[in-house]
Amino acid sequence: MLAALVSGASLVLDPRFEAGAYWSRVMEWSPTWLNTVPAMLGALAAQPAPHEATLARLRFARSASAPLPVSTSETFTAHTGVAVLNTYGMTEAAGQITADPLDSSARRAGSVGLPVGVGLTVIGPDRRPVPPGSQGEVVLRGWQVTGRYLELTGHGAEASRPARDAHGWLPTGDLGFRDEDGYVYLVGRADDVINRGGEKLHPQEVENVLLGHPAVSSAAVVAAPHERLGQVPVAFVVLRAHRTASGVVEELDRLCAQRLPRHKRPAAVTVTSELPTGPTGKVLRRAVRADVMALASDAALGGSR
Incomplete structure (x- = not known):
């Protein structure tokens, strides 16, 4: 608009x-x-x-x-x-953060493009910028980036808190990296990271593999509790119309084995009729995670693979 x-x-x-x-x-x-x-x-x-x-x-x-x-x-x-022009944005940055170049030959598969009129860098755990190719949290600054968050207290009164750090950077909670030419690649949300026995993985990477199967229309990967490893990834997939679950789970297991290291492979793949989504059709991984936690006593999630 x-x-x-x-x-x-x-x-x-x-x-x-x-x-x-x-x-x-x-x-x-x-x-x-x-x-x-x-x-x-x-x-x-x-x-x-x-x-x-x-x-x-x-x-x-x-x-x-x-x-x-x-x-x-x-x-x-x-x-x-x-052709599809990929973009990345958030409300705190007045919508747009990055976009693919209009020249389709300059676009890079998997990237959300280049920053559009906004300061963007990727920082590590020490809050310092990381070199190209290294993963970290995406942070923003610029005239269009909000400076404060408005909140309601428990009594209904309005309050506000700073949105940026001391250097003027807004933490997005998104994890990613930039290549040598400044193109931005997102790998997931910081609060979605799964820690499987000390080895961390991003659900989005696993979901992208599952979505590469022609029978899968949507997928969600979340953490399930595990007695020995702490957490293991489990996957839920919705199949395209006229596709049945027969044989698909086995095919997805093989696909993950081919394209993912062992610690990133789902401990279980479940076919479901639907996944919870928001108004834009985005899968609400948090709601899926809540359902998994409610079923944490299920013996099927107790073993390791």
């Missing part, structure tokens, strides 16, 4: 997303770019491909609001012919 206001463009708002009617609406309004979320891209990739005339003015589909798996982006583009 802000981009449309600043550029003097027109904006088409749908009351709700309907995959079956989406391309007919694109044909009707003839936009130059689409604002989407990964769940929308996955749903559209399962629909009949749009006609060439529908895409006459379309330059790209922008993805935001949730991590975009490389497999989802590649499948959507191969199916529709529409």
